[in-house]
Amino acid sequence: MAAPSALVLVCEECGEVPHRVLSGRVTGKDALVFQGTVKCSSCGRVTSVTYREDRPLAVPVVLSDRQLSERRTIEFAPEEVVAVGDRLDHEGHRIEVTSIEVGERRVESAAAKDVRTLWAKRMDRVVVKFSVNKGNRTVPHEFEAAPDEEFEIGDIVDLGRERAVIHKMHVGTTTLRRGTARAEDIVRMYGKVVRERTSR
Numbered sequence: 001m002a003a004p005s006a007l008v009l010v011c012e013e014c015g016e017v018p019h020r021v022l023s024g025r026v027t028g029k030d031a032l033v034f035q036g037t038v039k040c041s042s043c044g045r046v047t048s049v050t051y052r053e054d055r056p057l058a059v060p061v062v063l064s065d066r067q068l069s070e071r072r073t074i075e076f077a078p079e080e081v082v083a084v085g086d087r088l089d090h091e092g093h094r095i096e097v098t099s100i101e102v103g104e105r106r107v108e109s110a111a112a113k114d115v116r117t118l119w120a121k122r123m124d125r126v127v128v129k130f131s132v133n134k135g136n137r138t139v140p141h142e143f144e145a146a147p148d149e150e151f152e153i154g155d156i157v158d159l160g161r162e163r164a165v166i167h168k169m170h171v172g173t174t175t176l177r178r179g180t181a182r183a184e185d186i187v188r189m190y191g192k193v194v195r196e197r198t199s200r
């Protein structure tokens, strides 16, 4: 493989800057290893270096989008850790890792190099769960939102025939009584029906 013409390396004088490659070669199977002589583009210092970069791995992923699922691959650095619940960008979509297979087992997290298959779901729309208190009963509602849509305690949500004000949100393992959260992070919201005043 041909040596690169430049590499971003750390110069003792100048920090992380591009270095021109004067000579060298690239070897390696699991990683790209460059050995050669480089020149700092900032101060002109010439040094010999060994530079190693892990080749990205194409990890198979079964990606589901509601009823449909398709097999794709997604690139990771070999040592990169992937965990159930991770949100990733993939071909312009947000996806969430739902399951990880290592050998014959399902695990909560693993280094990318150990993963046999990932399962993930598309998150273009997420379902927000909203329990609404209507006086003497609490009624569960669900609606769809964009993953990054923000909801704030005190916001009024239109549920069609009625509207409800958010007074509490479960986000991860915490409970919010003020502030905002993104739809993709909300486990459930709690609210109260807003009494409409009609003057006649």
Ligand SMILES: [Zn+2]
Pocket (backbone or CB within 6 Å): 011, 012, 013, 014, 015, 040, 041, 042, 043, 044, 045
């Ligand atoms: Zn330098």
